[in-house]
Amino acid sequence: MRIGFFRKGVSATDAPFALWGVFLVFCWFPSSVYPTPVGGCAADAATERVRVGHVYDGDTVKLTDGRRLRFIGINTPEIGHNGQPDQVLALQARAALQEILHTHNQILFLQYGEESQDHYGRLLAHAYLEDGTDVAVRLLEQGLATTLVVPPNTRVQECYQHHEDEAREAARGLWALPDYQPVDSRALHPDSRGFRIVRGRVTDIRQSRYSIWLDLDGPVTLHVNRKDLVNFQNGFPDSTLHRTVVARGWITANKNRLQIKVRHPAALQAEANAIPGK
Numbered sequence: 150m151r152i153g154f155f156r157k158g159v160s161a162t163d164a165p166f167a168l169w170g171v172f173l174v175f176c177w178f179p180s181s182v183y184p185t186p187v188g189g190c191a192a193d194a195a196t197e198r199v200r201v202g203h204v205y206d207g208d209t210v211k212l213t214d215g216r217r218l219r220f221i222g223i224n225t226p227e228i229g230h231n232g233q234p235d236q237v238l239a240l241q242a243r244a245a246l247q248e249i250l251h252t253h254n255q256i257l258f259l260q261y262g263e264e265s266q267d268h269y270g271r272l273l274a275h276a277y278l279e280d281g282t283d284v285a286v287r288l289l290e291q292g293l294a295t296t297l298v299v300p301p302n303t304r305v306q307e308c309y310q311h312h313e314d315e316a317r318e319a320a321r322g323l324w325a326l327p328d329y330q331p332v333d334s335r336a337l338h339p340d341s342r343g344f345r346i347v348r349g350r351v352t353d354i355r356q357s358r359y360s361i362w363l364d365l366d367g368p369v370t371l372h373v374n375r376k377d378l379v380n381f382q383n384g385f386p387d388s389t390l391h392r393t394v395v396a397r398g399w400i401t402a403n404k405n406r407l408q409i410k411v412r413h414p415a416a417l418q419a420e421a422n423a424i425p426g427k
Contacts, residue, residue, distance in 0.1 A: 190275075190283045190308040195258035201250050207242030207288055209271065210250075219271040221262045221302045222309045223285045223294040224344070226323070236343070238323055242293040249287055253278045262302035273302060289313050292322020295329075295344065295397075298415040300380055306415050331395060335367035337407060346397045347409065351389045361386055363394075369407045371396050377412045392419045 202213040207225025210218050226236035228243065250257075259274040267273055276284040288294035289312040296313045298306045317324040334349025349365030356362075361378075363371040363386055371394075373386065395418045398409040411417050 190286050190305045190312075191281070195260050195277055197259045197261075199257050199259060201255045201257060204243055204247050204250065206239060207246050207293055210246070213255075217269075217271040218257075218259070218276070219267060219269075219273055220285050221273050221275050221299075222297060222306060223288060224297040225288065225294045237326060237328075238293060241322075242288065245288060245291060245293050246284070249278070249284060257284070263304075264299075264301055275305070285309060286312050290316060290321075292316040292319075292324050295323065296415070298413040300377065300413055303380075303413065303415075306413075310415065333367070334365040334369040337367060337369060337400075339368060339407070341400050341407060342402075343400060344398070345400050345409075346395060347400075348393065348395045350393045351391060354386050354390055363389060364406075365394070365396075368405075369400075369409065370403065371417070372403075372408050372410045374410075374412070380413050389417075389419055394419050 199218070200213045201210045201218075203211040205211065205217075206228045208220045208223055212218055225242040226239035228239050229235040256279060257276045258279070259272075259276055262273045262275070265273055278284065285294065286309070289296070289309060294313075296306065296309045316322065323329045328343070328345065331346045331348045334347050337345075337347065347365070347369055349367060349369060351363050352366055353364040354361065355364065359375055361373040361375065363373070365371065378385065396409050396411060397416050398411060400407050400409055402408070
């Protein structure tokens with residue numbers, strides 16, 4: 150009995166040649182052995198196989214060839230530097246990533262972003278395991294990472310947000326901490342710093358040649374560069390005036406006010422509805 154291994158039209162005599170052709174395909178096109186990312190957060194088939202040599206924190210690693218890699222779409226708490234303390238759950242986020250990598254032989258498959266390098270010289274990519282699992286999703290699901298949308302690398306931000314939302318609803322990891330709960334803009338202390346989710350009413354909109362500022366009740370201002378307006382629909386920012394918004398990002402000091410930089414609609418919601426983006 151003959152087992153139907155070859156396609157119709159290939160004789161048993163031709164079989165060795167058919168197998169040789171398959172062998173040549175895998176030799177000449179090594180990218181074909183890379184996994185195709187699975188699930189709703191898949192970007193495209195991975196294009197490079199790399200090995201991790203060192204884990205800095207939950208979202209940044211050093212490859213064995215010396216390059217540094219920053220995962221697209223997420224942010225994890227920072228490990229302390231120059232005498233600064235570790236942020237809460239920073240060590241847990243790093244340990245989670247180390248465990249993920251250890252169980253997969255330190256191997257990652259990369260899909261680079263539209264912008265493939267940041268101003269620190271780090272590679273920017275989505276990182277996948279051999280089975281196609283997105284590493285960022287694993288960290289988001291555990292509540293050890295927050296979403297971070299930095300244009301133009303926005304392809305899977307909605308999917309990442311879905312996984313973050315699930316972790317928030319379950320109060321996992323970071324989402325069980327007081328500092329990660331929405332805070333009224335009027336209640337922020339002038340010394341507040343770091344990642345926060347801030348809720349407040351837009352009381353004034355100020356504009357200059359390069360920037361737009363949305364002043365909220367209290368000491369908080371949202372800063373939008375004009376070059377990032379391309380990410381928002383027509384009518385922004387005027388559509389936010391006198392509306393209550395929820396902004397997320399890193400609080401910094403700017404003169405006598407606190408400032409949060411906003412680059413994408415994913416970081417700014419008006420009342421119950423997201424500020425629409427293109």
